[in-house]
Amino acid sequence: MNAPVVPTFITKDQFKTMKTRTISRAGLGLAAALLVSSISSFAADFPTRDIRFIVPWPAGGGADAISRKINNIAEQQLSKSIFVENIGGAMTATGLTQMTRARPDGHTVGILTYDSVITLPRGDMVPGYSLDNMKFIARITKEADAIVVSKSSGYTTFEELIEAAKENPGTVRIGVAPEGSGPYLAIRRLEEATGVTFNVISYPGSSSAETEALLSGEIAAAISSLGDFxxxxESGDALGLIELASEQNPSYPEVAPISEHGIDLQTGSFIVIAAPKDTPDDIVTTLESTYKTAFDTPEFQEWITSVGVTPSWLGASDVQGWVDDLQSTTYKVMDELGL
Structure with missing residues (x-):
């Protein structure tokens, strides 16, 4: 037999509280709906104001130069300007976290480099930083790392550098980005492949710090892309010894790929453009189209190859798969090296 139903009575004040909460929840839902609606309405007229383009490295490096060049061309197609803002720190996490927290309406975008995709996610280094908070727009470059020496070092060939490291272990100073970065991983793999030990010195920030160290004689060699140096x-203050690639770079025919020495070592960087994760798809499509047009111009193609960087386009629909594959293969190598 079912228990009798006991009627529940509420006071007048309780009823007022329940009514207020119901209205509050409805108001929040309406506000969220209005926000989505307002962002969607902007899409048809996008952009409605200047676009903020965050470069998460200090000014002066290769990523900064490439960003400024492609944006100077891209903004010619738009009714508004694109201004580059350098926000360095935490191996790109500082600037990119600001990007992901911006209103997702296409007016704030930024770039990811190797550290953004590999180093930070691998170590879960910065609370709140995640690729899940981003929506990829395109990849515009993919370039190999290279070993560059200063003119004052006295080294003129890759063989000379390796021989010096063999004869005097731990004395040849070579600059790289911090532990976990692509160049750091490259030097450890090179040591393992050649049986040598370098004096590895890490430099946080962009490659401009390594450039200064090379010029001052603080280090004899450094690893980053040829474009970064x-x-x-061009001035003759440095010499490219080897590129960590399997194919010849046509922009630098004098710098051989390391595969010619029988070493399988391919590492490098790239530039990926991204927006906050909730950016509407039609705005992402507009941005992708804008950057693709700029990417295809003779002006950009001639300039990018002139600084030794390989133009390499991937559209929004293909970048995620490429990032997933890159993480998988790189993390496997890092596991093998205990990094």
Missing amino acids: SGIL
Whole structure:
């Protein structure tokens, strides 16, 4: 037999409280709906104001130069300007976290480099930083790392550098980005492949710090892309010894790929453009189209190859799969090296 139903009575004050909470919840739901609606309405007229483009490295490095070049061309297609803002720190996490917390309406975007995709997620280094908070727009470059030496070092070939490291272990000073970065991983793999030991010195921030160290004689060599060192290579203050790739870089025919020495070591960086995760798809499509047009211009293609960087386009629909594959293969190598 079912228990009798006992009627429940509430006071007048309780009823008022329940009514207020119901209205509050409805108001929050309406506010959220209005926010989505307002962002969607902007899509048709996008952009409605200047676009903020965050470069998570200090000014002066390769990523900064490439960002400024492609944005100077891209903004010619838009009714508004694109201004680059350098926000360095925490191996790109500081600037990119600001990007992900911006209103997702396409007016704040930023770039990811190797550390953004590999180093930070691998170590779960910065609370709140996650690729899940981003929506990829495109990849515009993919470039190999290289070993560059200063003119004052006296080294003129890759063989000379390796021989010196063999004869005097731990004395040849070579600059790289901090532990966990692509260049750091590259030097440890090179040591293992050649049986040598370098004096590895890490430099946080962009490659401009390594450039200064090379010029001052603080280090004899450094690892980053040839594009990052294009200025001192052109001036003759530095020399490219080897590129960590399996194919010849046509922009630097004098710098051989390391595969010619029988070493399988391919590492490098890239630039991926991204927006906050809730950015509407039609705005992402507009941005992707804008950057693709800029990417395809003779001006950008000629400039990017002139500084030794390989233009390499992937659209929004393909970047996620490429990032997943890159993480999988890189983390496997890092596990093998105990890094």
